[in-house]
Amino acid sequence: MPKKRRLAAAITLVCALSVLAAPGTAFADPAPTPSGGAPGQPLTLDEVGKQIDELYRQAAAATDAYNLAEEQTKQQSAQIVQLAQQIVQGQEKIKRLKDQAGATARMQYRNGGLPPGALMMLSGDPGSFLDGANRLREGQQAAQSLLTELNQTQADLAAYGKDATAQWTNLEDNRVKKEAAKKDITEKIAAAEKLQSQLKEQDRQRLAELERKKEFDSQTAWLSTGILKAISTGASEQGKKAVKFATDQIGKPYLWGAEGPGSFDCSGLTSQAWLAAGHGIPRTSQEQWAQLPHVAIKDMRPGDLIIYFADATHVGMYIGDGAIVHAPRPGRNVTITGAGSMPILGIVRPDR
Template sequence: MSGTLLRLACTAALAAQAALAPLPAAAAPEPRRSVAQLLTDLQQAYRQAEQATETYNATTGKLAAQRAEVKRLDGELAHARLALHGSRADAGRLARAQYQNSSGFSAYVRLLLARDPQQALDEGHVIGRVATERAATLDRLSGAEKRADTLARAARKALDTQLTLAGRQKEQRDDVTGRLSEVERLLASLTPEQHSEVSRLEQEGVQAAQRRLTESGALGEDRPASAEGGRAVGYALDQIGKPYRWGAQGPASFDCSGLTSRAWARAGTPIPRTSQEQWARLPHVPLDSLRPGDLVIYFPEATHVALYLGEGKVVQAPRTGEKVRISPLAANPVLGAVRPDAAPRRL
């Protein structure tokens, strides 16, 4: 059989085998998720994104404080080096003067050989004062050297910490953007009908949670706001309609704790930047004692916060893609509440 015929026969045989081989099973279609499952997935994605945002915010605050510390230490180190330079100059003058005035006789021998012992004694007192001044100069030099060395080590350590925080901040920023990409992917996968159903189901859940909260008696009668709380509420209400943006503290956009921390700062009472720090460091108050201006903290990890308005409502920067708005207090699972202008909480 010629080479050409042999190749044709092999090709035909392979084709026959392929035709007789069983076809691979078609991939099973992905099961259609229910609207409730879609809502659960979205809420989880939003929650993870906000938790990553608050972690990023905390590191950003630490990094800003560390940069200020590095700047302070650099300033102190510059002054210490100037002082050290001056002390070294004084020590140099001292060394030159000592060399020029040196003699081979001790003060005791000079006293014995002096024609006027009283004058020699007087000169001895002067020499004693000079010696004291020389000792003080050397002490200043030694102290300046130690201080400059200590500050140099502290400045290096502070700069290393700053660089570590900057690296951590970048990693956390990437984590936030990754979480938000997951939210965008989930939203893009929804049909218009699914999107409407998810929104409807979410609103029904919020309304049911608000009814349970009201009927349980957990919310007491409204109390008047303090002067500071009233100012914080006023500022927050003025921000309604501005977009949520992670990491933002205004004035053009806010994230949840950016809104509450800026509102209370404008009221004259600075508070911690993140919702976790607000929950950990501010005085806790029961829900039945809420007054306007108090902060309502959400989720077990304290990853969301809103500002209480009264009548069971809060003003909040909800999440990415939305705007600052008024919501029912039970818009998210409530962890508790804190009062920024109460007596300091003992930690």
């Protein structure tokens, strides 16, 4: 059996064994779970699972918002530093130009401010006067050029100051966005953890089994389309490096907003993997989807990024043989799973 088929079959078999090993209970049977459905009616495990999934999905969306605001904050801070340097340089240039203008004014004062005709009459040497007149014209042109440069430098300084003010405003706006996203993330994760904590141990195990079955069914359906027959197995050199970095992180915990080295969120993993491969990409899954070149699923190759869900709030890296490596969600570690185990929005290729 070719290597591609062996790994795909292995992934499917692991999922299947996880499901078959579960106790013989109906997953959607009512269980003593937190209330929240119809008045007086306990939620089924299936309903609890959907609530938890939705809370983590909302936390993922808020994490993308936080990461984007954080990235923009870094860029704006760097721009403010650059503008500050330009302002200092401009101020030093204005001082130098003013000193030059002062020297020119003092020279004119020493000449008494007499018109050229009077200076010619007083000089008694027309040849010397003409030489001096040429120098005077050159000096006047230089003075005009100096004044023009001074005015332009002052205008530049005003523009730098205006840009710096705008960047400070944007910086504050993003600080507010980050704080709001952070609050949203922590609230959603806390709500999901509270739901899980209210379950009995047996129900938590059944919920995990239910999740594995859902992923197994989704992956099986995806593979049944025959998609692996069309997908390429060859990766670019940079793609190989990105895959190696990502798979080397397996077992490290998910942490929202993290981009290594000890923990990652989903887009933190993919962005750092491609950075390690020598190719910087956007920080968030939504920006990766918006800015990177799209490719068809049939043209997918290892190293490509698979963007999940309609709002592009999750991303994994395709590693071949129908599998991805990804950082799933809070409470989980970086792991390998089926590429079709979640709803695929599309594929992007960083090094196209």
